Amino acid sequence: MGERQKLFRKGIAEIKAYVPGKPIEDVMREFGLTEVVKLASNENPLGPSPKALEAMRGALDSLNIYPDGACLALTKKLADKLDVDPDGIVFGNGEDNIITLISKTFLNEGEEMIMADPSFSSFEISARAMGAKVIMVPVRPDFTTDLDAILEAVNDKTKLIYLCNPNNPTGTICTRDEVEKFLDKLPDHVVLVFDEAYKEFVDDPSYPEGLDYVRAGHNVLVSRTFSKVYGLAGIRVGYAIGHPELIGGMKRIREAFATNRLAQIGAIAALDDDEFLKKVTDVIREGREYLYQEFERMGLPYVKSHTNFMMVDTKKDIKQVFVDLQREGVIVRPAHIWNLPTWARVTVGTMEENRKFIEALEKVLA
Numbered sequence: 001m002g003e004r005q006k007l008f009r010k011g012i013a014e015i016k017a018y019v020p021g022k023p024i025e026d027v028m029r030e031f032g033l034t035e036v037v038k039l040a041s042n043e044n045p046l047g048p049s050p051k052a053l054e055a056m057r058g059a060l061d062s063l064n065i066y067p068d069g070a071c072l073a074l075t076k077k078l079a080d081k082l083d084v085d086p087d088g089i090v091f092g093n094g095e096d097n098i099i100t101l102i103s104k105t106f107l108n109e110g111e112e113m114i115m116a117d118p119s120f121s122s123f124e125i126s127a128r129a130m131g132a133k134v135i136m137v138p139v140r141p142d143f144t145t146d147l148d149a150i151l152e153a154v155n156d157k158t159k160l161i162y163l164c165n166p167n168n169p170t171g172t173i174c175t176r177d178e179v180e181k182f183l184d185k186l187p188d189h190v191v192l193v194f195d196e197a198y199k200e201f202v203d204d205p206s207y208p209e210g211l212d213y214v215r216a217g218h219n220v221l222v223s224r225t226f227s228k229v230y231g232l233a234g235i236r237v238g239y240a241i242g243h244p245e246l247i248g249g250m251k252r253i254r255e256a257f258a259t260n261r262l263a264q265i266g267a268i269a270a271l272d273d274d275e276f277l278k279k280v281t282d283v284i285r286e287g288r289e290y291l292y293q294e295f296e297r298m299g300l301p302y303v304k305s306h307t308n309f310m311m312v313d314t315k316k317d318i319k320q321v322f323v324d325l326q327r328e329g330v331i332v333r334p335a336h337i338w339n340l341p342t343w344a345r346v347t348v349g350t351m352e353e354n355r356k357f358i359e360a361l362e363k364v365l366a
């Protein structure tokens with residue numbers, strides 16, 4: 001450990017940093033390629049919402065003006081669309097920033113946060129940064145989140161539970177029945193966060209909306225993003241919804257201008273872009289079915305997904321497969337970081353990208 005790390009707050013030096021998907025430019029340079037498909041970060045294969053783009057183009061000339069810190073117009077638009085109390089909404093610089101804000105608002109040093117393993121690593125990083133103890137509850141053998149085991153891990157010190165639904169990286173969901181039984185037994189001193197970054201991709205009628213439990217008065221927060229289905233990962237806009245008193249705590253410490261001017265304008269327009277939303281979910285649905293079919297043909301185990309990505313078992317050392325796939329111009333997310341040394345998480349792309357991936361995978365595994 002370097003001498004200067006002693007200057008960090010307690011616990012910071014032990015945190016493992018977030019591992020982002022490998023950038024296209026790096027792979028182009030390393031392998032001398034001109035065409036690379038990135039299926040590693042669950043980005044939208046159709047680009048950004050066209051309505052959002054158009055609105056943002058029109059706003060470029062006002063970039064000398066600070067954004068509206070309270071996001072009034074965007075908040076009103078979302079509150080009307082979802083029929084929720086505008087005082088129960090807070091926007092951030094992407095959902096990742098909202099997750100940090102939740103951990104900062106609710107976690108005292110020594111308190112416990114519970115999450116599934118594997119799940120989204122920002123939950124862990126932000127909780128550890130606050131000096132909280134992180135309890136990781138392994139997913140079941142079928143990769144679904146084990147709510148019974150999470151409930152068993154709850155004690156007097158538990159403050160926060162992050163439930164990623166659908167879960168990243170497994171692509172699985174918790175059903176309404178499971179969630180309601182769970183909530184019935186959850187003590188009042190626990191705040192339950194539903195991360196719904198991928199909710200628009202779910203078709204399953206047994207999928208529960210976290211908002212129903214906010215409306216029912218539970219200590220529940222729902223966090224969402226414009227990065228995935230609206231294709232706006234580059235402008236960073238996400239939000240949380242909950243009881244105004246819970247959200248009020250978050251608003252006290254949020255950065256004054258966390259959601260930038262273009263992001264607010266783009267997000268308002270995106271909320272009207274139902275046509276794009278349908279187009280995206282149709283492409284993803286078709287892509288998922290295609291990939292299932294191809295994995296079956298190749299005899300590769302996979303996990304049925306409710307999202308725009310899925311887990312597949314290549315049955316070979318994924319670190320090697322990861323490099324070999326790059327040579328073929330395809331970037332996936334190797335799952336050894338989640339202790340799954342032969343698995344990959346692959347984002348569903350356009351049909352052309354999906355075919356390129358399958359072709360490359362067949363070649364690499366041959």
Ligand SMILES: *Cc1c(COP(=O)(O)O)cnc(C)c1O
Nearest residue numbers: 094095096120168197225227238
């Ligand atoms: C992508 C993702 C987010 C974060 O999205 P932002 O780009 O920060 O808005 C949050 N949670 C999960 C599970 C994600 O996969």
